[in-house]
Structure formats: C-alpha cells, structure tokens
Amino acid sequence: MTAAIAPLQEFEENFRRRLPNKLIAGLVMLACFVLAAALASVIAPYDPNKLVAYPLEEPSSTHLLGTDPLGRDVLSRIIHAARVDLPLAVTVVALSAAVGAVVGGIAAYRGGFVDSLLNGLGSLVQAFPVYVLLIAVVFALGPGARSLVIGYVVINWVIYARIVRGEVLRVRGLDYVHAARGTGTSGVRLLCLHIFPNAFRQVLIYMSSDVVLAIGTIATFSFFGIGVQAPTAEWGAMVASGRLYLTTDPLQAIFPGLTMIALGLTFALIGDGLDDHLGV
Amino acid sequence: MTPSLEARQLTIEVDAGRRSFTPVEDLDVAVAPGRALGIVGESGSGKSLTLRALMGLLPPRVTVRSGEIRVDGEVIPRSTSRRPRATPGVAMVFQEPLGALNPLLRVKGLLDDVLRAGGRSGRKGTEERALSLLREVGISDPAAVMSAYPHQISGGQRQRVMIAMAMASEPRVLLCDEPTTALDVTIQQRILRLLRRIREEHEMSLIYVTHDLAVVNEVCDDVAIIYAGQIVESGKAEEVFASPAHPYTRMLIDSVPDVAERLDDLVGIPGVAPNPWQFPTGCRFHPRCFMAEPSCSEGPAFTRRQISTDRATACTYAEQLLDLSGGSDGSAA
Numbered sequence: 001m002t003a004a005i006a007p008l009q010e011f012e013e014n015f016r017r018r019l020p021n022k023l024i025a026g027l028v029m030l031a032c033f034v035l036a037a038a039l040a041s042v043i044a045p046y047d048p049n050k051l052v053a054y055p056l057e058e059p060s061s062t063h064l065l066g067t068d069p070l071g072r073d074v075l076s077r078i079i080h081a082a083r084v085d086l087p088l089a090v091t092v093v094a095l096s097a098a099v100g101a102v103v104g105g106i107a108a109y110r111g112g113f114v115d116s117l118l119n120g121l122g123s124l125v126q127a128f129p130v131y132v133l134l135i136a137v138v139f140a141l142g143p144g145a146r147s148l149v150i151g152y153v154v155i156n157w158v159i160y161a162r163i164v165r166g167e168v169l170r171v172r173g174l175d176y177v178h179a180a181r182g183t184g185t186s187g188v189r190l191l192c193l194h195i196f197p198n199a200f201r202q203v204l205i206y207m208s209s210d211v212v213l214a215i216g217t218i219a220t221f222s223f224f225g226i227g228v229q230a231p232t233a234e235w236g237a238m239v240a241s242g243r244l245y246l247t248t249d250p251l252q253a254i255f256p257g258l259t260m261i262a263l264g265l266t267f268a269l270i271g272d273g274l275d276d277h278l279g280v
Numbered sequence: 281m282t283p284s285l286e287a288r289q290l291t292i293e294v295d296a297g298r299r300s301f302t303p304v305e306d307l308d309v310a311v312a313p314g315r316a317l318g319i320v321g322e323s324g325s326g327k328s329l330t331l332r333a334l335m336g337l338l339p340p341r342v343t344v345r346s347g348e349i350r351v352d353g354e355v356i357p358r359s360t361s362r363r364p365r366a367t368p369g370v371a372m373v374f375q376e377p378l379g380a381l382n383p384l385l386r387v388k389g390l391l392d393d394v395l396r397a398g399g400r401s402g403r404k405g406t407e408e409r410a411l412s413l414l415r416e417v418g419i420s421d422p423a424a425v426m427s428a429y430p431h432q433i434s435g436g437q438r439q440r441v442m443i444a445m446a447m448a449s450e451p452r453v454l455l456c457d458e459p460t461t462a463l464d465v466t467i468q469q470r471i472l473r474l475l476r477r478i479r480e481e482h483e484m485s486l487i488y489v490t491h492d493l494a495v496v497n498e499v500c501d502d503v504a505i506i507y508a509g510q511i512v513e514s515g516k517a518e519e520v521f522a523s524p525a526h527p528y529t530r531m532l533i534d535s536v537p538d539v540a541e542r543l544d545d546l547v548g549i550p551g552v553a554p555n556p557w558q559f560p561t562g563c564r565f566h567p568r569c570f571m572a573e574p575s576c577s578e579g580p581a582f583t584r585r586q587i588s589t590d591r592a593t594a595c596t597y598a599e600q601l602l603d604l605s606g607g608s609d610g611s612a613a
Contacts, residue, residue, distance in 0.1 A: 173340060175380040182337040182359070182366035183397045183449065193393065197384045 023273025029266040037082035044076035048233045056249050065255050069241060074252075077233040078259050084234050085263075088145060089214040093207050095153045100160020101203065105191070107161065108168035115165075122158040130155055134217070135226070143226040148218060156210070163206055167199035174198075201278045208271030212264040219260060235260050282353040283310035284485040285334060285370060285453045290347035292329050292338070292509075294556070302345065303556035304329055304509040305581065311453065311502070316479060316486040318496035318517060320532070321506035322553045327489045328375070330506070331455050334487065336367040351453075371451035373459045377438035381430040387414075387441055388426040394448045413444040418474055436467040440474070447478065453485040454478075460495065472499055493536050497521060502590075505529050508554050508564040510581060515591035525593040525602055527569045563594065571597055 036043060045064075046052045051071040052063075059066045065074040107118040125133070137151030171177055177194050185194070219236025221227030228234040235256040242252025292304040304326040311317040321327045332338050334349060336359035349356045351369055359365040374380035381390060391410035414422035417440040430438055439459055446454060456475065460468035476499060479486050488499055496503055496517060503521075504514040505528060513526035524530040531549045551568040554560055559581070560567055566576040576596065584592040587599075595601065 175374045175376065176382045178337050178339070178364060179366075179372070179374070179380065180382075180393065180397070182335070182364045183394060185393065185397045193385070193389075194382050198382065 020273040020276040022269045023277055026266050026269030026271075026273055029262070030270065033082055033086060033263060033266065036079050037086050040080045040083050044073075044079045046073035046076040048072060048077045048080040049231050056245065056252070059251070066249075066251060068238070068252065069245065074238075074255055077238060078235070078256055081233040081235050081238065081256070081259075084145075084228055084232055085215055085218060085260075088149065088218050088228070089211050092149050092152045092156070092214045092218070093210045095149065096156035096210070097160045097203055097207055099153060099157040100162075101164045101196075101200075103157060104161035104164030104166075105168055105196070108165045108172065109191070118161065119165075122161055125155060125158050128155075134221075138221065138226050143229065145228050148221055148227050152214065152217060156214075159206070159210075160203060163202050164199060167202050168195055171195050171198045205271055205274050205278070208267045208274060211267045215260060215263060281312055283350070284313045284352060285367070285487070286310035286350040286353075287330065287334055288348050288350065290330065290333060290349070291345045292326070292333055293343050293345040295341045295343070299557065301557035302509065304333070305559075306347070306583070307506075307510055308584075309334075309504050309511055309514075311485045311487050313452075313485055314483050315502060316476075316488060316500040318500035318503045319487065319489045319506055320491065320493060320496055320503060322491060324553050324556070325506045326509040326556070327491075327506050328457055331372070331457050331487065331489045334367065335370055335372045335455055337364050337372070369452040370455060371446035371449050371453075372455040372457065373439070373442050373446050375457040375459065375461060377435065377442050377459075377462070378430065380442055381438065383430055386427055386429055387433070390430075390441065390445060391426075391448060394445050409448075410444075413447055414441070416447065416478065417441075417444045418470075419444075435463050436471065439463065439467075439471055443471075443474065443478070447482075450482075451484065453487065456486065456488045458490050458492075461490070461492075468495075475499060493521070493533060505532070508559050509556060510564065510594070511584060512565065512582075512594045513592070514584065515588075519591060523602055525587055525591060525598040526565075526595045527571055527597075527601060528565045530601065531568075531570070563596075571601070573597070 049072065052073050053067045053071050055067060055069050055071040057063055057067040057071075063073050063075070065078065068074055068077065103118055103122075107115045133155055134148075134151045137154055138147045141147035141150060172195060177190070180190055180194050215235075218227055219234070219239065222234045222236035223240040225237075225240070228237060230237065238256040239253045242249070242254075242256070245252050287307060287309050290304060290307045290309075291302050293300055293302050303324075307326070307330060309317070309319065309330065319327050319330065329338070329342065332342075333344055336349070336356070338344065338359070338361050340361045342361060344358055349358075349367060351367060356367050357365070359367070385393070388407070388410060391413060392406050395406045395409055410426065411422045414425060419425050419437060419440055425433060425437060425441070430441070433441070442459070454475075459475075460471050463471065472495065475486065475488075478484070486499070488496065490496060500517050502515065503517040504511045505520070505526060506512070507528050513520060513524065513529050515525075520529060521533060524533060528549075535548045549568055554564060554567075560577065562575075562577040562579050563569070563572070563582045566572040569576065573596075582594040582596070584594045586592050587602075
C-alpha cells in the first residue's frame with residue numbers, strides 16, 4: 001500500500017466504525033435468539049413437553065418463569081419455541097422473496113404483456129384481505145405449519161415482486177447496465193452481475209421487517225389453533241393457552257408475548273440499521 | 281478522407297407518452313481519423329443524445345427515427361433501446377463516473393467484465409491486461425486500485441478507471457460526455473492531458489461533448505456548435521473561435537466568464553434555449569439573436585452551407601458577422 005491508497009484504509013476503518021449502532025444491537029440480539037434456538041436442549045433447564053411441577057406455579061428459583069397450565073416449565077418452552085418460530089418465519093420470508101424476485105425480475109425484464117399479466121396477478125392476490133385469503137388456504141390444505149408457509153408465500157410474494165420489478169427497472173436505466181448491455185454482456189451474466197445485486201438492497205431491508213410480520217402471523221394462526229399444533233411449544237399457542245388465566249395469572253401470556261416483542265424489535269433494529277447503512 | 285465516425289441526417293425521437301418530439305433533427309456530424317472533434321452547446325441542446333446515438337446506447341423511450349450512423353463509411357445497423365448494440369470500434373467515457381460504474385464490483389471486476397465481454401483474452405490474461413490498462417491511464421498504484429470499490433477511490437481515479445474500461449475494447453473512436461464536469465480544475469487538467477496522450481499513442485479519433493469552450497480549445501482540433509438539435513456552425517476550432525460565423529457562437533464566446541472580470545460585465549445570451557417540442561420556425565436561434573432580420577423567422581430550419589473548405593454555418597448573414605469580427609482583432613479567442 002502506497003500513498004495513493006492510504007486514504008482508502010482510513011476510509012475503510014471509518015466505514016467499519018460507522019456501522020450503525022442499531023444494526024449492531026439488532027445483530028447481537030439476533031445472535032442470542034439463534035444461539036438459544038440452536039442450543040435449546042442444552043440451555044433449557046427442563047424438557048419442554050414434560051410435566052415437571054404443579055400447574056401455574058409462580059416464577060421461582062427452580063422455575064424462573066413459572067409453569068404453564070399443565071405444569072410444564074415456561075422458560076424451557078419459550079426457548080424451545082424459538083426452534084419453531086424462527087425457522088418458520090425465515091423460511092416464509094425467504095420463499096416469498098425468492099418467488100417475488102423471480103416474478104418481479106421477469107416482469108421488469110420482459111416488459112409489455114408479460115409485465116401487465118404479472119402485475120394483474122399480483123393485484124388480484126392483493127385485492128383479497130390478507131387474513132381471509134390465508135385462512136382459506138390453510139383450511140383448504142389442512143391446519144399445520146406447512147399450510148401456513150404455503151399460504152403465506154402465496155400472498156406475500158406480491159410485495160417482493162413489486163419491489164424487485166421497480167428496482168430492476170431503476171437499475172436497468174443506469175449507465176453501467178446500459179453500457180454492459182451494449183458491449184454484449186449476455187442476459188444471465190448481466191442479471192447476476194449488474195442488475196440483481198444492485199436491485200436487492202431494498203428487498204433485504206424489507207425482508208427484515210417482514211420477518212416481524214411473519215412471526216406475528218404465525219403466532220396469530222397458532223393462537224387460533226390452525227397454525228403450529230400442540231403439543232409443540234410455540235409462542236402464539238402459549239399466549240393462547242395463557243389467555244384463559246389472564247385475570248389470575250397474567251404472566252402466562254405476558255412472557256411469550258414479551259419474547260415476540262423482543263424478536264420483533266431485533267428485526268426492526270436490523271432493518272432500520274441496514275437502511276441507514278446501505279443508504280437506499 | 282472517409283470519416284472514422286459519422287452521423288448523417290440523424291433525427292432522434294423521444295417517446296413521451298401521448299406526444300413525441302425530436303430533440304435532434306437532421307443533424308450531420310463527422311470526425312476524421314485521428315482528429316478530435318468538440319461538440320459544444322447549452323444544456324438541452326441535444327449534444328448528449330447525439331453522442332449516445334453515435335455510441336448506439338440510447339436510453340429507453342428514445343430512438344433514432346431516421347438517418348444513419350457510419351463507421352469508416354459503412355452504415356451500422358440501428359441499435360434500439362430494447363436491444364442496444366454498441367457501435368463497433370467506438371467506446372464511451374460517461375459524464376457521471378458513479379452512475380457508470382457498478383457499485384458492487386471492485387475495479388478488478390469492472391475491468392474483467394469489459395475485457396471478457398470483448399472476448400479478447402482468457403481468464404488468465406485479463407488480470408495482466410487490467411493492470412496494464414490502469415497503468416496506462418496513469419494510476420500510480422494499480423494493484424491497490426484493483427481491489428477497491430468505485431466509492432473508495434477519488435473522482436479523478438474513478439474517471440481514469442472509466443477511461444481504462446473504455447480503452448479495454450481498443451476503440452478507434454473514443455466518445456467523451458463531459459467527463460471532467462464533476463472534477464475540480466487541476467484534476468480536469470490532468471484528465472484532459474491523459475485523453476490527449478492516449479489519443480495520440482493509439483491514433484484514435486475523439487469526440488468530446490461539453491459546454492465548456494476552454495476545454496474544447498484545449499483538446500479538440502475541430503468544433504461543431506450545436507443549438508436546438510442542429511449543428512449551426514462547424515470548422516477548425518481555432519478558426520471558429522477566432523472569427524465565429526454564427527451569431528450563436530459569437531454570443532457563446534462572449535458569455536465565457538473571464539477570471540479577471542467582474543460577473544456583471546458578462547454579456548450572456550438573452551432568453552433560454554427553446555423546448556424541443558416547440559422549436560421556432562426558420563432559424564431556431566432567431567428569437568435570441570442580436571442580428572436577426574424578419575426573414576430569419578420564416579421557412580424550414582436553416583441548414584448549414586459551406587463558407588470555405590472546412591467551415592460551414594447555418595447563418596444567412598455569416599459574411600457580415602465575419603466582417604464584423606475581422607474588424608476587431610479576434611481577441612475573443
């Protein structure tokens with residue numbers, strides 16, 4: 001490294017230092033959640049599905065968050081539920097984004113009739129109230145996590161398709177893409193090297209807030225008993241079973257609820273931080 | 281001599297939904313082998329569009345409606361914005377280096393992409409070639425710049441990288457769209473010197489689009505003055521600047537600020553350039569011209585006529601104007 005590039009090092013250091021605090025906080029929190037989920041059987045003090053004490057015990061040193069109406073350890077169940085909720089939410093969002101990216105990419109790239117057709121299809125899906133459509137799909141396929149994922153993707157791809165379409169159109173108008181096209185860079189190479197990577201920043205930011213929505217939706221459906229099925233520990237289902245005791249033992253619903261709020265905050269911080277950092 | 285690159289009767293159409301208009305109409309421009317041509321005009325005169333049409337890379341919704349582009353006398357099939365095709369043997373340096381460089385690729389990747397698109401070398405040869413290109417455009421530490429992203433290098437270096445990318449295809453004609461407008465004067469000076477050097481070494485032709493007369497004087501042999509989508513005057517740069525044969529050229533020269541003079545002494549040109557969807561009839565410059573006669577506003581757009589071997593002007597009263605500036609000592613140049 002010589003003088004010409006010395007400012008570069010300085011810049012890179014600056015750049016790293018200026019990684020938004022929000023983003024760092026969010027990533028640290030996410031790491032905690034992921035670790036908890038991955039090491040659930042090690043960290044959790046009890047088996048989440050075993051009856052280990054009397055029902056509805058108050059938090060104590062043996063059961064930090066108390067026990068549920070059946071006498072299972074609440075903390076262990078909350079930790080194990082992360083194994084269900086996190087992968088489910090991430091899968092749902094990743095699949096939606098993937099489908100949306102393909103559809104949006106094709107719409108923008110082909111233009112004309114194909115574009116109108118795919119746009120119309122998207123509008124058709126969006127014309128239905130989200131929950132009505134989702135309930136219909138879940139009932140048609142039978143309750144369970146798999147149906148929930150399929151139903152969610154069927155609805156959710158539209159937003160990603162819209163974002164990707166708009167971004168691809170924007171990026172495609174930039175000089176470097178135009179120049180690359182003119183000099184004979186082929187379709188796939190052009191898409192993978194020049195267009196998609198630059199169109200994907202918006203998607204990334206939206207994904208992080210979408211995870212929060214997905215977790216909420218999964219919990220809602222499990223709360224109503226048509227999502228993740230008992231006895232699997234799931235935050236929404238835990239809130240549901242706790243709501244019967246809301247007047248006498250409000251903590252039953254509060255602890256899993258707080259966990260979801262914390263996870264929501266995590267992804268909100270990541271999304272916000274990414275937004276600042278990528279400066280879209 | 282056959283021009284290296286030439287546009288004949290070029291008409292460019294912009295499709296703006298219900299109405300369309302032609303910001304460039306029946307424009308003729310040519311650059312001879314090994315020479316540098318400056319195209320000078322105000323914002324919105326159609327100079328950048330002309331350059332892009334010559335490059336074969338028009339933005340979406342913009343098309344060449346009529347006329348032809350020739351390379352060494354041969355007509356090039358028309359490029360469309362849906363399927364753009366760069367004119368062979370021609371490369372371009374863009375105005376805004378940040379928009380013209382993919383922000384997610386390192387300089388190495390940028391050069392690799394153009395080198396491989398040209399199909400000139402295999403994977404192994406490209407790195408060597410990329411390094412030598414960077415060295416050629418005067419980057420003192422090519423290895424370090426290779427691994428940097430566009431936003432990490434300075435504006436001057438970015439412009440050099442872009443010139444290197446343009447040179448990668450070994451073009452015969454290099455098109456420059458105001459490549460130094462975003463740079464400060466000292467860096468601008470170096471980039472201009474670099475352009476002159478590589479042009480001489482590679483015996484390339486150059487077309488340089490700008491609104492800066494001083495830059496044209498420095499880099500170009502010939503000059504074409506563009507107004508409202510048409511060339512109003514053309515000729516050798518020094519002759520045109522010494523004794524303009526079109527009132528617009530005259531007024532352009534007079535409105536260049538002199539560092540030593542105060543701004544309120546500036547002459548300037550009254551009015552603004554016309555919108556491309558409502559060009560005036562007759563001579564398009566007549567509403568702003570200081571020597572316009574009633575006849576200037578009549579008939580179709582004025583076309584250029586030859587007034588000496590390599591000079592042409594669209595002004596009917598060019599001779600009067602020449603007498604006028606011949607009377608003074610030509611200090612405007």
